[in-house]
Amino acid sequence: xxxxxxxxxxxxxxxxxxxxxxxxxxxxxxxxxxxxxxxxxxxxxxxxxxxxxxxxxxxxxxxxxxxxxxxxxxxxxxxxxxxxxxxxxxxxxxxxxxxxxxxxxxxxxxxxxxxxxxxxxxxxxxxxxxxxxxxxxxxxxxxxxxxxxxxxxxxxxxxxxxxxxxxxxxxxxxxxx
Numbered sequence: 070x071x072x073x074x075x076x077x078x079x080x081x082x083x084x085x086x087x088x089x090x091x092x093x094x095x096x097x098x099x100x101x102x103x104x105x106x107x108x109x110x111x112x113x114x115x116x117x118x119x120x121x122x123x124x125x126x127x128x129x130x131x132x133x134x135x136x137x138x139x140x141x142x143x144x145x146x147x148x149x150x151x152x153x154x155x156x157x158x159x160x161x162x163x164x165x166x167x168x169x170x171x172x173x174x175x176x177x178x179x180x181x182x183x184x185x186x187x188x189x190x191x192x193x194x195x196x197x198x199x200x201x202x203x204x205x206x207x208x209x210x211x212x213x214x215x216x217x218x219x220x221x222x223x224x225x226x227x228x229x230x231x232x233x234x235x236x237x238x239x240x241x242x243x244x245x246x
Contacts, residue, residue, distance in 0.1 A: 078132050096142060212230075
């Protein structure tokens with residue numbers, strides 16, 4: 070004689086592992102089919118069914134036997150599927166702005182890289198003294214520090230930076246169509 074689902078569910082709620090195993094053997098495929106219909110994806114259905122089965126021992130504590138086990142378990146599946154869709158929508162909503170941010174960040178990085186590449190190429194066209202001075206200043210040195218390194222006055226460094234800017238502006242005009 071086969072034990073009915075309600076008796077097995079109540080026994081499983083009381084900690085009977087054999088009763089729980091018997092319930093899973095009887096209902097796992099049904100739960101999976103329902104999860105598949107709810108999600109439309111085999112992998113999602115597998116994940117959802119496993120999540121439900123993992124939570125089922127704790128959930129069985131609320132089973133009172135007022136409805137059939139199948140009805141109660143199906144309601145559990147529907148609720149779990151709703152929760153999963155809500156979580157996915159929340160994650161998608163939260164991630165939506167990040168996608169736009171990432172696109173903007175990458176575009177800004179590309180622009181900065183292009184500008185740096187242009188500057189690196191353009192500095193090759195500068196006279197050595199202007200290129201050396203500009204390289205030091207671009208490396209966050211003060212005019213005084215650059216002057217000490219190059220053995221010239223701060224005023225000379227300022228003049229060289231001014232000359233380098235003029236040369237670079239001319240080169241930029243030539244490069245712009």
